[in-house]
Amino acid sequence: MLSRMRLAVAILGLGLAAATPTFAETVQTGAVPPPPAPASVAKASVANTSTADHSKFEILQKAFASGPEVTAACLTCHTEADDEIMHSIHFQWSYESQSGQTLGKRNVINSFCGSVSSNEPRCTSCHAGYGWDDMAEAPPAQETAADCLACHDRTGQYTKTATGAGHPPLAPVKPGTLTITGAAAWPVDLAKAAQSVGMPGRDNCGNCHFYGGGGDNVKHGDLSSALYEPPLEVDVHMSPDGENMTCSTCHVEEQHQWAGSRYDVIAADHPDIAPGGPRETASCESCHSETPHEALSLDGMKLNDHTDVLACQTCHIPEFARGGAPTKTLWDWSTAGRLDETGKPIVESDWISPTTGEHFHTYMSKKGDFDWGEDVVPYYAWFDGHVEYTLPGQTLDPDQVVEINRITGDAEDGVSRIWPFKRMAGRQPFDSGNNTLVATHIWGPTTDTAFWTNFDWAKSVEAGMAAMGADYSGEYGFIDTQMYWPITHMVAPAEDAVRCAACHAQEGRLVGLAGIYMPGSNPNSIVGILGVLMVLATFLGVLGHGLLRLVSRKKGGSHE
């Protein structure tokens, strides 16, 4: 698994992806490598609690010609699994949020790749199903469209092609094919995968979630390939040297619905954690309680004082993008399309990782300008858990930085706490006539409207808006955007938590956050100045008195 991680990083560093029709920050080398070594270590990360050995099932002992064929075999026993998964956000890509918005990949526009609409087979490569190639339609409804193996394969050699609407690469693999993690694709052995099934490991979730935004850690900042086998200092829970937890240890599941959502966050959990009690939330408190620090120590008592105001993550994830995989912090689409004098796309890789020394793209004709960050100190804000998106069709203010998603909360509402975020800066196309965000047709090797085919924004935006069925004025411009990503993974060991003085200081980490009294952050407060003046006045008074005594040249009176 480690070698696979290195491979991904190494490929990432080559930076020659100009001609590759994919969002991934990678290049294919032409030769198809053998499948990576079985993920033996990752496999060990999942306790085998099953009483069934799937390799003994006759129905799985055959050559499968496609992913859906495997699903058909699974469903002969797991009769309701397709129904469950098809009602989950992993399959629907649609989510009714508490703010009353319909979110999910199918509906939102973000500041990374833009929209799924008009880029389907590329974006739906990570769909937990097979063959969804049109966002205007609901996901495929036939029961075999559910992809069981993406989450349950335990061989580590199951994958999906980067542009195949969710299908795996099968022999013979067309040269140049990439996987969803950006590696050169290998032919997947479906029978082997089907016989291996078990509960998901970190690799199952990570193969999609670590690569959001088109590459390793590009999007989240706290979800990267570093979490396949994280060292203890990168993630104390998931490290094989620590608790060796998988994603679903916290993201508990019931009928293929998972706890934990970036769209509706539990900003402050008040769980009943009686021993043996059920855990239904993916919060820290659901295991650690609301007073996790040693109650009988002075230190612990003081720290427990903080839990009403600070999310656990605020102290215990001192920086995100740790472990060697940087995250994209700025994506400026407006500069995309610049070509060299011979008309060829340009690729510049001037950002150098401080930990690995690898080079990362800073400009690509296909994508514009980037900036990256590693070991990034988060942006902090009061957060009540509600997130509101600027959805397609919503009018925006072209004179302001557009918040792709707005986070709300304050000190007084009784539910908010101070949370860490990755604040992504973007500059992206918008409809300058209607003042709305736009869908962009980026990927489409066979169309002449895709931006990556002909570098023409006018065509790209028009095609994107048409695919989404949205109203388009015909005029586009570029607008600055911001997007907030709650930071909740990569919890560091306790000894690496944020130091008290990182906040309890002038210009500390939480500077400017209203509604909290923070000793040490403002020695020059009104009361502080008053106090100093009082002491100064006293001192001067005493000094004056003493000087007068000296001047009068007489020793003061005596008790004698």
Next chain:
Amino acid sequence: MSNRPMKSRQVNVYPRFERFWHWTQMALIFFLLFTGFAIHGLHHLIPFKPAVMLHTIAALLLLTVWIFVTFWLFTTGTWRQFLPRIKGMIPVARFYAFGVFKGEEHPYHKTMWRKLNPLQAATYFAVKWFIFPAIWGSGLLYLTYNFWDGIPNSGFWITLVANLHLLAAFAILSFVIVHVYLLTIGDGFRKHVQPMVTGFDDVALTPEQEAYLEQNEPWRLKG
């Protein structure tokens, strides 16, 4: 007191416990001021976290001393020493304002049951009844924030509590400055500090008091 002739004697007026209390309190107050101002960010001679820990420990120690002191003050009747009296205050105030520059003598003479001059007693009264309760009350509320953070507007109240604590701390520092300075007036610093070290001070005794002491507590008299 009476009109009978009083005689000045070296009397042990500060028993061992009172001296222990005074110096422990002095050390802890200095330590609390030092760590407290570090927490407030006025200096960085000690990092924030150890400052908080040590400040809390020192406060709890001083609180413990105080519990014993309160008990002692009331069982021994010493608490009466601290009762403020208007009588004699004006001459003392006048002395510090004018007389001291002309080389006048301090108008107050210590007696057995009035170790403190009227101005001193009034100051200590204010310190004990307003400033110390302010620092203790706000400090304990500050320390136990965990138990009341659920009340409405706790963010506002903790700000109030913290600022009161801070203001009281500055008032105590001001007191300490004046207190130490006044030791230099009259017989001088050394002479004034000595009683709190040895316990013995010049006190005007009535013949009866002197006779009583000589008879019953001779160890309290010197020379």
